[in-house]
Amino acid sequence: MTLHTGSGLRISDQTILAAWRDWFDPSVNQGSLDVVTVPSAVYTAATHTSANLIPPMWARGVVLYINITNANGGTVTVTAQGVDPVGTTNVYTILASAGLSSNGLTVLKIYPGLTAVANTVASDIVPALWNIKHVVATASMTYSIGYSYEP
Numbered sequence: 001m002t003l004h005t006g007s008g009l010r011i012s013d014q015t016i017l018a019a020w021r022d023w024f025d026p027s028v029n030q031g032s033l034d035v036v037t038v039p040s041a042v043y044t045a046a047t048h049t050s051a052n053l054i055p056p057m058w059a060r061g062v063v064l065y066i067n068i069t070n071a072n073g074g075t076v077t078v079t080a081q082g083v084d085p086v087g088t089t090n091v092y093t094i095l096a097s098a099g100l101s102s103n104g105l106t107v108l109k110i111y112p113g114l115t116a117v118a119n120t121v122a123s124d125i126v127p128a129l130w131n132i133k134h135v136v137a138t139a140s141m142t143y144s145i146g147y148s149y150e151p
Helices: 013-024
Strands: 002-004 010-012 033-043 047-049 061-070 075-083 091-096 104-110 130-137 141-150
Touching: 033 061, 033 130, 061 075, 075 104, 075 141, 091 104, 091 130, 130 141
Parallel strands: none
Antiparallel strands: 002 010, 033 141, 047 130, 061 104, 061 141, 075 091, 075 130
C-alpha cells in the first residue's frame, strides 16, 4: 500500500512503519530528538500553556531550552508539568524555573538519576503526558522554548 498526499508525495508502508518504530519502539537505539514547542514571539503578561505533549516510548528525560531575546523588564517562569492521563485538567509540577528576567539561554533538565538542583534540575522521568506552562509577569517579553527528548 502507498499513501498519496495532496502534494504528490508518495509514502510507502515501509516508511510509515519505520516512522512508527522510531517513535514508539523502546528497543530502537535513539539519540536525542529536538522540538520547538513555543516559537519565538512576544508573549504578554499572562499564563500560557502548551498543548499536552506525548514523548516517544524510548524517552526517559527531557531538556528544556528557554531563549529570552528581549526581556523588556518582564519576568517569565517556565514549568514542566505532568498531566493526569485520566483527568487531563489535573497537572503536577515536575520542575519550575526561577523567574527569568534577562536575555540569554536557560537550560532545565529532567532525567532519572540526576542530582536535583532547585529550579534547574529534577531527578525524574518525562511522563507519558506532559506540558509546558510559561507565566509572564509585569511586561511583554520575547522568547522561545524548545526541548530535547533524551533516551
